[in-house]
Amino acid sequence: MLQKNLKLNLLYHELKSPLVVVETGVTSLLNRSCLYGSLSEKQEKVLSRIQRNVRTAQLLVNDMLELGCAQKGIIRETPIKVSSIIPEVLWQVLDLTNHCLSSKIKDVLDLTQLQSILPEGGITLSISPEVWEKEFYLDERKLKQIIRNLMSNSLKHMKNSIEVTIKEQNSCFMCSVEDDGKGISPKYHKKIFEAYFQMDELEEHNLRGHGLGLAGVLILVEEIGGKLLLESDVGKGAKFIVLLPMPEKLNEG
Numbered sequence: 001m002l003q004k005n006l007k008l009n010l011l012y013h014e015l016k017s018p019l020v021v022v023e024t025g026v027t028s029l030l031n032r033s034c035l036y037g038s039l040s041e042k043q044e045k046v047l048s049r050i051q052r053n054v055r056t057a058q059l060l061v062n063d064m065l066e067l068g069c070a071q072k073g074i075i076r077e078t079p080i081k082v083s084s085i086i087p088e089v090l091w092q093v094l095d096l097t098n099h100c101l102s103s104k105i106k107d108v109l110d111l112t113q114l115q116s117i118l119p120e121g122g123i124t125l126s127i128s129p130e131v132w133e134k135e136f137y138l139d140e141r142k143l144k145q146i147i148r149n150l151m152s153n154s155l156k157h158m159k160n161s162i163e164v165t166i167k168e169q170n171s172c173f174m175c176s177v178e179d180d181g182k183g184i185s186p187k188y189h190k191k192i193f194e195a196y197f198q199m200d201e202l203e204e205h206n207l208r209g210h211g212l213g214l215a216g217v218l219i220l221v222e223e224i225g226g227k228l229l230l231e232s233d234v235g236k237g238a239k240f241i242v243l244l245p246m247p248e249k250l251n252e253g
């Protein structure tokens with residue numbers, strides 16, 4: 001089994017190089033018209049679509065590699081600021097669903113500006129300026145992967161709104177993602193964290209997924225020593241809450 005996982009991870013690893021070549025090639029064509037000649041509007045549209053999709057493929061490959069690390073108990077905790085990860089996560093998840101908003105996020109300068117443009121996509125970001133700028137000692141890649149997966153689910157299932165909250169709670173780093181979608185019956189609260197399980201396999205948005213996102217999130221949260229909670233019921237939206245322990249060092253300061 002371990003050997004099989006290693007083979008798969010080596011395969012994902014090998015996929016990284018060709019994807020980098022495609023991504024940098026397309027980005028050069030888009031950004032360096034002085035070198036490659038100018039593009040027509042149609043060419044630019046097609047290349048932008050290729051760029052977005054190859055970046056999504058890169059994220060998926062990195063996510064699979066990170067899951068492999070987590071299953072081996074490899075955690076890389078470094079001091080990170082929420083201000084340096086949240087804008088990136090937001091533009092990555094919105095890149096395929098709301099490209100206009102995602103490109104605006106790339107130019108954002110501060111929390112207030114970000115909070116003022118997100119409602120355009122029905123998103124509220126609840127976070128204090130102190131938490132935004134504070135350094136937390138966490139595994140950056142795993143945290144990004146967790147929030148990306150929860151957000152992409154909420155974006156698929158939301159009716160009108162999503163609320164992302166980040167704060168400190170009982171010496172834990174707390175992040176929740178809540179949407180106002182159709183919700184999840186308590187009878188599925190365990191099942192949805194199983195690999196390949198989808199509540200309504202035939203629904204259009206589920207056909208695009210594989211039922212793997214939440215299984216991965218649970219592995220990552222548990223490997224970090226955290227907790228993943230779900231508050232939801234039919235017709236009442238869904239709220240996923242992630243609680244991650246903060247290592248002693250920073251609690252002291």
Ligand SMILES: Nc1ncnc2c1ncn2[C@@H]1O[C@H](COP(=O)(O)OP(=O)(O)OP(=O)(O)O)[C@@H](O)[C@H]1O
Binds near residue numbers: 211
């Ligand atoms: N916010 C949500 N609201 C309602 N149902 C949800 C929500 N998040 C997840 N689910 C249900 O849980 C199932 C499992 O979610 P999971 O993220 O594991 O898979 P997926 O989103 O279908 O596919 P993938 O994440 O692999 O692209 C979903 O198919 C959906 O039925």
Ligand SMILES: [Mg+2]
Binds near residue numbers: 153214
């Ligand atoms: Mg998902």
